[in-house]
Amino acid sequence: MTAGASSKDILLAVSHVSLSFGGAKAINSFSFEVERRSICSLIGPNGAGKSSMLNILNGVYVPQEGLITYNGTTFERMEPLKVAAMGVARMFQNNALFGKMTVLENVMAGLSRKAKTTVIEHALGLPRARQESASFELKSDQAIDFLDLNPYRDLVVEALPYGIQKRVGLARALVSDPEMILMDEPMAGMNKEEKQEMSGFILDINKKLGITIILIEHDISVVMSLSDRVVVLDYGRKLADGRPEDVAKNPEVISAYLGTVH
Amino acid sequence: MKTNAGQMTVETSLQINAKPQTRKLPSASTIAFVILVLTAPLFASHYWLMAIITPVMILSLAGIGLNIKTGYAGMVSVGAGAFMAVGAYGMFNFAAHGGITNFPLALLLGGISAAIAGYLFGLPSSRIKGFYVMVTTLAAQFFVEWLFTKNAYFYNYGSVPTITLPPMTLFDLDINGNNTIRYYVVVIIVLLMTLAAKNIIHSHVGRNWMAIRDMNTAAGVIGIDSARYKRLAFTIGSFYLGIAGALWAFLFLGTASTLSFDINRSFQVLFIIIIGGLSSIRGNFIGAAFILLLPILIDYMVKATLGSALNPGFLSNMNKVIFGSLIIILLIKEPEGFDKMLRNLTGYIKRRKS
Structure with missing residues (x-):
């Protein structure tokens, strides 16, 4: 567990991915990287393109542009069955049980x-x-x-x-x-206790089982406490990307996403 | 939202939805049923054996076949009769043209013919969904009826378009004339194939079918090849229908034609699974028994009460009216069929005991 930050081990790299539905751009030249065994959060307002990004990774949506590199192999498009076979699992926003x-x-x-x-x-x-x-x-x-x-x-x-x-x-x-789990709002609609419980499970899965996690979550305190890295999306574009404490200080993020403090 | 009441607290949902794991040991009712049908020739009349239990068992098997497609894999099919016909005509043609008079082998080949037909008509299911899949099964129904009526080869150039098996062999047993042997052949085939269906349903194959039925996108994302498993459901379901069709034609009717497997037969099998309960094995047996016995019961009761006052034509129409009304009432009361009713009942009894 002492990999250190010096030699980065990138499991997933998304490079300049764009997705549009008809004329509407859902994701615009979006890039980010996820380090192996880390928790990376995607945050942003509703409609920012977070779930669409997970659907691209799962192969449910096919992006018009961009490349995805997983475990050293680069793809133009993903296919659901192959993605599953590569060890990427998914937790759906609507559960989809x-x-x-x-x-x-x-x-x-x-x-x-x-x-x-x-x-x-x-x-x-x-x-x-x-x-x-x-x-x-x-x-x-x-x-x-x-x-x-x-x-x-x-x-x-x-x-x-x-x-x-x-x-x-x-x-x-x-x-x-799985090697990686994509979690789409695992705590939506939960009360504080349930959220704490779920956070505990997520940390266990990450730390004890060494599974890489991409997390979409609206509760900022949860995001800040769990994440190794936070990527902020707004209108399909990347607004900020970094350690949670740095992202929280980013003035653009504060104005665009967190809003003004009351 | 009928089920909301059950979702209010964990406690109620625990009790209502507790589905016992039946995989380990067969239930007492299953054992009783198997013993009953196996010992029936000792006490039941010829009429009961050949005119009631035999068709109920065969249509239960057809129900299992359709349930695999519709109940488990979630694809509504109105072409059950078509695949039954392919099974019967397949067996007949392997016997008449191929000279295969070994009963189990000819039956198996009939089933395989139906499975191949099912695979072919199931191919569009990987591209289309819901209503449109149903239409392809309807196409199968009319195509098969046309094929076997208009092409004399398939009924061996007889003067009438009907099929009757040539004398068959089954080890040293008299499959052609002995009714008790014919009864046991039907019962044993149906019971063994039911067991096989249960095994399939409890395997990853059955789970994949239900997963595709309940949430297709999620099934794909967790690595289930939905196109492949839909085709498999069509193939295996049609195999069951084909065996049922061959048994129906040759061990129940004796002589059959495409009229034995027309759209009415397809709807009959569909009603069996709806009334018995979709995605339930035992529901097929309850549904088949209900569909076949209810008209007899109504007939008996009307005759016993009103008797000779009515003319026979009116009687048979009235039977249909009562039969139809009872089915409507049943489905309003319990849309999930008899299987769900029984589960609720056993759940209720268990709660009373504890």
Whole structure:
């Protein structure tokens, strides 16, 4: 854990990415870098292009311009299945859970892409298929345990409280041993206690498991306490980029984003 | 927002939605059901075995096939009859033209024919969604009916467009004439394929189908190839429908034609899964039993009460009216079908006990 700041280990580099919908520019020549094992926050007002940026990284949106370098390989566009296979997981703003499935099934779905067995092996109940399912269940139970979701394990997610659903989304992302997790407002709609709890989980995931995190969050105190680096977006452009304490002092950020102090 | 009441507190949602893990051991009702259908020839009449249990079992299997596509993978299909027809005509043609008289082999080839047809008609599903997928299944329905009626090759150039199997072999058993053997062939195939379906549903394949159904974008982002798994649902679902179609044609009807697998059959199977419960295995059996037994029950009751006062034509129309009304009432009361009702009931009993 003593990598030090001298030799930067960049996991993700976004370079001059632009995205427009029809004529409207959502992101305008935006660049930023994320260091391996760090927490990088994207902040900015609604409509600044934060979620769009995550969707570009996931391959859901295709940018008109720009390059993305992940783990030393450069891409013009990402593809969802390949991005998942490279070890990038996602926690969605609207949770995007599988509503009619149980917590366990949702988490296990996060492991589906690692399945090596065929449908026929499962139909016949062959040992290899059973073993794989059992190992998926064990692994999912570890993620469920890590996020204190044990009491909800066999419940259908759509009826669970919002804060619990957020944690299920995190468990589903976490279970596949990702290298990086993209978190879109993991604490939206939570009260102070829930936020503290979620912050604790995020720190654990980053520090104990060494997972790189890109975080979109509106609560500035949370952003300041968690982030190694903060990138400020406004109208699709980068306004500031740096350590949290430096960004907080940036006058442009204060006027454009934080507003005047009352 | 019907479910809001259940979301108010964790406690209520815990109880209402507690879905028992059935994977470990079969439930008591499942065991009882299996024993009942396996021992039925000891006590049930010929009418019950061949005219009630046999068609209920076969249509339950068809229900499983459609449920894989519609209930689990979330693609509404109104072409169940088409794939049943391909299974029946496939088996017939492998027997008539290919000389394959080994019953299990011919049946398997019929199922595989239906699976291939399902794969082909499922190809557009990776590009289109919802309503439009339904339209492609409707196209399958009309195409298949046309294909097997207008091309005499498929009914072996008979004088009428119907299909009847040539004598088949099944080890040393008399599959052609012995009704008890025919009954057991149907029951054992349906039970084994039900078990296989349950295994698939509880595997990553079943979870991927449900994930695609519930939230397609998220499924892609966590690495589930939705186009591939939609095609797989079409293929496997059609395999089940094809086997059901072949059993229906040859072990239930004896002689079949495309009329046995017309759009009414497709809707019948669709009603079975809606009434029984989408994405439920046991719901298929409840739905099939309900759909087939209710008209008989209504008929019996009307005759017993009003009897000879009514002419038979009026009676059969009235049956349809009562049948339709009951289904509407049922779906208003519980849109998720009998399976959900049973789950609520067992949940209620468990809470009472504890």
